[in-house]
Amino acid sequence: MFIxxxxxxxxIVITGGGTGLGRSLGERFLELGAKLAITSRxxxxxxxxxxxxxxxxxxVFYVPCDVRDPEQVTKMVDAVxxxxxxxxxxxxxxxxxxxxxxxxLSSRAVDSVLNIVLHGTFYCTLEVGKRWIEAxxxxxxxxxxxxxxxxxSGSGFVTPSAAAKAGVLSLTRSLAVEWAKxxxxxxxxxxxxxxxEGAWSRLVPTQEMADQIIHRVPMRRVGNKEELSNLAAYxxxxxxxxxxxxxxTIDGGEWIQGAGQFNELIDVTEEQWDQLAASIKxxx
Ligand code: HXC
Ligand code: NAP
Numbered sequence: 001m002f003i004x005x006x007x008x009x010x011x012i013v014i015t016g017g018g019t020g021l022g023r024s025l026g027e028r029f030l031e032l033g034a035k036l037a038i039t040s041r042x043x044x045x046x047x048x049x050x051x052x053x054x055x056x057x058x059x060v061f062y063v064p065c066d067v068r069d070p071e072q073v074t075k076m077v078d079a080v081x082x083x084x085x086x087x088x089x090x091x092x093x094x095x096x097x098x099x100x101x102x103x104x105l106s107s108r109a110v111d112s113v114l115n116i117v118l119h120g121t122f123y124c125t126l127e128v129g130k131r132w133i134e135a136x137x138x139x140x141x142x143x144x145x146x147x148x149x150x151x152x153s154g155s156g157f158v159t160p161s162a163a164a165k166a167g168v169l170s171l172t173r174s175l176a177v178e179w180a181k182x183x184x185x186x187x188x189x190x191x192x193x194x195x196x197e198g199a200w201s202r203l204v205p206t207q208e209m210a211d212q213i214i215h216r217v218p219m220r221r222v223g224n225k226e227e228l229s230n231l232a233a234y235x236x237x238x239x240x241x242x243x244x245x246x247x248x249t250i251d252g253g254e255w256i257q258g259a260g261q262f263n264e265l266i267d268v269t270e271e272q273w274d275q276l277a278a279s280i281k282x283x284x
Contacts, residue, residue, distance in 0.1 A: 002230065006237050008033035011084040013077075015067055015124060016040050016094035018049035020196030021144065021228060025091060028229035029236075030058035037061045037080040037087075040094060067094050067120030070127075077127045086137065089236045090128045092121040092168070093144045097161040098202040110160045117164035122171060129175070129184060138183035140236050143172050147255040150190035150247045158203070169247060176245025185244045187235045192251020193222040218266065219252035 012029050016022040017038030026036050030053060038046055038053075038060060046062035054060045061083050065076035080087055096116040100109070125141060132139045148155035149165035169188060176186040193213060195204075204210050214220055231250055234240055249255065257263045268276070 001239055002032065002233065004031075004033065006032040006233060006239070010034045010088040010236075011037070011080070011086055012089040012091065012236070013037045013039065013080055013087055013128075014091040014093055015065075015120070017091075018042070018045040018062070020198045021191065021194055021225065022091070022093040023049055023053070024225035024229050025093065025232050026060070027053055028226070028233055030054075030056070030060070032233055032237075033058075034089075035059045035061075035084055037063065037084070039063050039065045039067075039076050039080075041066050067124055068115040070123045073120075073123045073127050077124075077131070081131070087128060087131075087139065089140045089142065090124060091142045091144070091232075091236075092124055094120055095144070095161070097158055097199070099157045099205075101157065102159045105160070113160035114164045117161060118167040121168050125171065125175065129179060132184055133179070133182050136182075138185075140185040140187065141172070141175070142232060142236050143168050143186070143188040145169050145172075145188050145190050145247060147190045147192055147249055147251050150188075150249050151255045151259065153255070153259070172247065173245045180244060185241070187240070187243055187245075188247035189228070189232060189235065190247055190249040190251070191223060191228055192249070192254040193217060194225060194228060195222055215267075216258065217252045217254045218257045218263075221252065223250060223252060 007029055012034045014022045014026050017026050018040050026038060030036055036059065038049060039062065040046060041064065043064040046064060050060040050062040061080065063076045063079045065072045067073055094116060096113045121143060145165045145168055146161065148162050149169045154162040154166065172186045172188045204213055228250060231248060235243060235248065
């Protein structure tokens with residue numbers, strides 16, 4: 001289904017689009033014919049990314065914006081609208097996160113994550129949604145969440161992120177219903193482990209943690225960015241026009257491995273199973 005013009009002439013905005021997963025999404029959307037706007041706090045990062053991303057053709061416009069500030073969000077959306085004349089898809093991808101025991105967090109640390117993830121997503125959604133409604137234009141929001149939001153498990157040691165992403169998921173589902181009458185669709189993706197500089201430096205800071213992390217995934221590998229980008233391209237395309245309010249998990253089975261009570265038995269060898277079976281049968 002990934003025909004070359006799947007996203008032809010769609011104007012797509014990606015927050016946090018200059019690095020990591022946001023950049024990978026943008027690169028794939030460009031290949032499929034989209035026009036792109038990327039935004040985040042650091043202008044130098046955006047400028048370099050925009051230059052590199054447009055090398056194979058396609059247009060990449062960039063606007064610096066801190067999504068925690070509603071005035072900057074309004075200006076950013078104004079700038080994109082003025083440049084392209086419309087927005088078709090808005091990807092709420094920008095995030096902040098780091099591991100820490102919760103009792104070590106200051107209120108400012110909590111705010112820094114909640115304000116980027118929950119408030120930032122809300123401000124962007126409100127700003128763009130109001131314009132779509134006023135213009136009578138259809139549109140799609142894609143929100144990037146996490147498996148600990150999608151599975152409703154939450155997660156210790158990243159509690160501001162867990163609370164904020166759960167809020168984003170709730171926003172996704174709430175507006176999927178409320179704004180469907182305007183032709184506005186909401187979808188979300190919950191990625192598992194996709195190594196990026198931004199996430200790994202804050203969440204997997206040691207080699208030992210990096211070596212261990214793969215054991216969380218039954219497929220024993222991390223995800224690759226093309227897999228994520230293809231899923232995103234499908235979800236924002238017209239091919240997925242009837243998908244609304246859904247979150248798609250892409251994690252190689254990671255969260256469900258953690259949830260199953262006996263799933264750690266995956267590491268038991270055949271020999272150990274022979275011994276266990278003998279011992280169980282003897283006991284009956
Ligand atoms: C405890 C910390 C801390 C840490 C910062 N703080 N890092 N507290 N442990 N490791 C505290 C600071 O001391 C300060 O509080 C407050 O948080 C704000 O810190 P600043 O550095 O001033 O904030 P700011 O410059 O706004 O940066 C925001 C940030 C930073 C979230 C802290 O990490 C950032 O810019 N992140 C953006 C990119 C990112 O996080 N990418 C990863 C997304 S991955 P005090 O009280 O001292 O003033 C993701 C995926 C999850 O979400 C799933 C993966 C598998
Ligand atoms: P990343 O490269 O650190 O991406 C975060 C982006 O958000 C950066 O481009 C950053 O740019 C931007 N950003 C941060 N604060 C901002 C603010 N206040 N205003 C505007 N932009 C801001 O990490 P990533 O791994 O690609 O994460 C991308 C998304 O995937 C996030 O939503 C994350 O939660 C999600 N995710 C990732 C993984 C994974 O395994 N990597 C797993 C699950 C979910 P600036 O610093 O320039 O602002």
